[in-house]
């Protein structure tokens with residue numbers, strides 16, 4: 001199978017398996033992509049929150065990126081948690097010559113409320129990494145920070161998506177509405193048109209890692225050659241099913257179910 005789609009994630013870890021690198025690799029696997037990962041920080045966390053963080057030395061991040069880029073053609077890649085300005089600077093340099101589509105999940109705060117990146121890194125992310133993206137996938141608080149727009153309505157989400165592309169130079173923007181109420185509505189703006197992706201809101205507290213899973217699914221589909229619009233459409237379906245069949249495990253916000261689009265799960269619905 002030499003023509004397998006290769007998808008890469010550059011992110012932090014979650015030993016409890018619901019978010020970060022672990023969620024990304026599980027998602028790639030479900031989509032039948034060949035999954036690869038570069039670890040930026042090792043995070044001691046679980047469904048209740050973050051206990052401690054160890055940043056991987058810059059040289060080691062550099063070496064990991066070289067190990068992958070020098071050997072295997074990457075079909076698409078994503079970034080999740082990048083904790084410091086130094087890491088961002090290095091990653092920006094490394095990826096700027098890679099032609100594969102880049103999906104940025106602008107991770108700032110975990111579902112538990114714990115901050116995952118340095119205060120000054122947020123601005124650096126917006127000013128230096130955002131212009132390199134094919135797509136950025138902020139949730140409401142992240143979109144608010146990136147654009148300075150207070151987001152309370154579906155119209156505000158669309159305004160933020162347009163600003164991310166036209167003012168902050170993202171390739172495209174997917175503003176996710178998980179943090180509003182009512183239907184779970186996301187808006188994709190590709191620089192020309194606004195697309196709406198909606199699903200029913202599922203009553204669950206188990207949303208640990210939804211953003212990671214969603215952006216990994218988009219990356220996986222892009223690595224397989226789907227258009228941006230189709231990749232988001234398929235990924236929205238994937239994440240909705242993953243939330244619908246999420247696991248009530250752990251003492252906090254449980255993880256999503258990465259194998260929820262398998263046929264046997266549907267057959268048992």
Ligand SMILES: Nc1ncnc2c1ncn2[C@@H]1O[C@H](COP(=O)(O)OP(=O)(O)O)[C@@H](O)[C@H]1O
Pocket residue numbers: 138139140176177178179184185186199200201202203204207209210211212214236239240243
């Ligand atoms: N309770 C829910 N029911 C259905 N879809 C949801 C629910 N919560 C979030 N989503 C969807 O999950 C995806 C992740 O969204 P969001 O929660 O906004 O991001 P993040 O996990 O980065 O905070 C989006 O497609 C959003 O619409």
Ligand SMILES: Cc1ncc(COP(=O)(O)O)c(N)n1
Pocket residue numbers: 011012013014019020021043045080081107109110111116207208209210211212213
């Ligand atoms: C290493 C890492 N990266 C990202 C998240 C965000 O998770 P969520 O998708 O729940 O916002 C996390 N909790 N840990």
